[in-house]
Amino acid sequence: MIQFQGVSKIFRSKNKEVRAVENVTLNVNKGEIYGVIGFSGAGKSTLLRLVNLLEKPTEGKVVVGDRDLTALSARELRQLRRRIGMIFQTFNLFNSRTVYGNVAYPLRLARTPRARIRERVTELLRFVGLEDKADQYPEQLSGGQKQRVGIARALATSPDILICDEATSALDPETTGEILKLLKKVNEEYGITILLITHEMHVIRSICDRVAVMENGAVIEEGPVFDIFAHPKKQTTRSFISSVQNDKLSPKLLALLKQHHSGRLYRVVFKGGTTGEPVLSRAAKKYDIDFSIIYGSINELQGQLFGSLIVEFAGEDSEIARVVEELERTVEIWEVIDHES
Numbered sequence: 001m002i003q004f005q006g007v008s009k010i011f012r013s014k015n016k017e018v019r020a021v022e023n024v025t026l027n028v029n030k031g032e033i034y035g036v037i038g039f040s041g042a043g044k045s046t047l048l049r050l051v052n053l054l055e056k057p058t059e060g061k062v063v064v065g066d067r068d069l070t071a072l073s074a075r076e077l078r079q080l081r082r083r084i085g086m087i088f089q090t091f092n093l094f095n096s097r098t099v100y101g102n103v104a105y106p107l108r109l110a111r112t113p114r115a116r117i118r119e120r121v122t123e124l125l126r127f128v129g130l131e132d133k134a135d136q137y138p139e140q141l142s143g144g145q146k147q148r149v150g151i152a153r154a155l156a157t158s159p160d161i162l163i164c165d166e167a168t169s170a171l172d173p174e175t176t177g178e179i180l181k182l183l184k185k186v187n188e189e190y191g192i193t194i195l196l197i198t199h200e201m202h203v204i205r206s207i208c209d210r211v212a213v214m215e216n217g218a219v220i221e222e223g224p225v226f227d228i229f230a231h232p233k234k235q236t237t238r239s240f241i242s243s244v245q246n247d248k249l250s251p252k253l254l255a256l257l258k259q260h261h262s263g264r265l266y267r268v269v270f271k272g273g274t275t276g277e278p279v280l281s282r283a284a285k286k287y288d289i290d291f292s293i294i295y296g297s298i299n300e301l302q303g304q305l306f307g308s309l310i311v312e313f314a315g316e317d318s319e320i321a322r323v324v325e326e327l328e329r330t331v332e333i334w335e336v337i338d339h340e341s
C-alpha cells in the first residue's frame with residue numbers, strides 16, 4: 001500500500017547537511033497498522049511527510065497504491081492526497097469553526113453537495129462518539145475530544161490511508177488508551193491502512209501489527225511487533241522494550257544491583273511456553289555455574305506470553321560464556337553492562 005524504496009531525504013543549507021532519512025526501504029501492507037518508533041530527531045516526521053509529499057525525497061521512490069508520488073502532476077497529487085488522511089499531535093483544528101465545521105471542511109473543499117456533507121459529518125461524529133458536540137468550538141473540548149474531531153475530519157473524504165503524527169503524545173494515559181482503541185476501530189471497521197509515528201513503545205504494543213525502529217534517519221530493525229519484542233537485535237530497540245516492561249535498568253538501579261551482586265548480570269527474554277527458569281536450571285546443571293533470578297516480568301502481547309528476566313550468573317568466565325552460548329539457541333540473552341537508556 002505504501003512503499004519506500006531506497007528513500008533518502010537530505011536537508012541542505014549553506015554550510016550544513018542533515019541526512020534526516022537515510023536509505024529507507026519498507027512496505028506498509030494494505031489493511032495493517034504500521035508503527036515507526038524512534039527517539040527525537042530519528043527522522044520519523046520527515047518519513048511521514050514523504051507519504052503525502054509534504055517533503056520530496058532526495059533519493060529513492062515513495063509509492064502509494066501503485067502510484068509513484070514523484071511522477072504525479074499537481075492535479076493527480078491533490079487527488080491522491082484526498083485518499084490520505086492525517087492527524088496531528090497538536091490536533092490542528094480550526095478554532096473559529098465548530099466541530100461540525102471542522103469535519104465538513106475537507107468535504108467543502110472537495111465541493112461535496114451540502115446534503116451529502118450533512119449525512120457524512122453526522123455519520124462520522126457518531127463514529128467517533130461526538131454526535132452531541134457538533135455545535136461546540138474546539139476550545140470547549142478536552143484533548144481527547146479534539147483528537148476525535150481530528151480523526152473524524154481526517155476520515156471525511158473516505159481515505160484508504162490514515163497517517164498519524166504522534167497522535168496521542170499530548171494526551172494523558174487514559175485518553176491515550178481511548179484514542180488508540182478508536183484508531184483500531186477505524187482500521188477494523190473502515191479497513192483503513194494506518195501508518196503512525198511515535199516515541200512511545202506502549203502505542204506500538206497496543207495497536208500495531210508491524211513496527212520499524214528508526215535511528216539517525218535509518219531503519220535499524222523492522223518486523224511483526226511480537227517478533228521485535230521477542231528478538232530485539234539492537235540496543236535502541238531493547239531500550240524501547242524495557243520502557244514498557246517497567247523493568248528498565250536506570251544508572252542508579254544498575255549501580256545498586258552491581259553493589260549487591262558480584263556475578264555478571266544478563267537479561268533473558270523468553271516467549272510462548274518457555275518460562276525461563278527450567279531453561280536456566282538445565283543449563284546451570286550442565287555447566288559449573290550458579291544463577292539467581294533478580295527480577296522478572298511477564299506480559300501478554302498479541303495473545304502470546306512474553307517475559308523478561310534479569311539474571312545473575314556466578315562462575316568462571318569461560319563457563320558463563322558456554323552457558324550463554326547454549327541459552328542463545330532457545331532464548332534472547334545479552335549481558336547488561338551499561339544502564340538501559
Ligand SMILES: Nc1ncnc2c1ncn2[C@@H]1O[C@H](COP(=O)(O)OP(=O)(O)OP(=O)(O)O)[C@@H](O)[C@H]1O
Pocket residue numbers: 011018019020038039040041042043044045046047199
Ligand atoms: N526542514 C528541515 N530543515 C532542516 N533540517 C530538518 C528539517 N526537518 C527536519 N530536519 C532535521 O532532520 C532530522 C530528523 O528530524 P525529524 O523531525 O524527522 O525527526 P523525528 O524523529 O520526527 O523527531 P521529533 O519527534 O523530535 O520530531 C533532525 O535532525 C531535524 O533537525
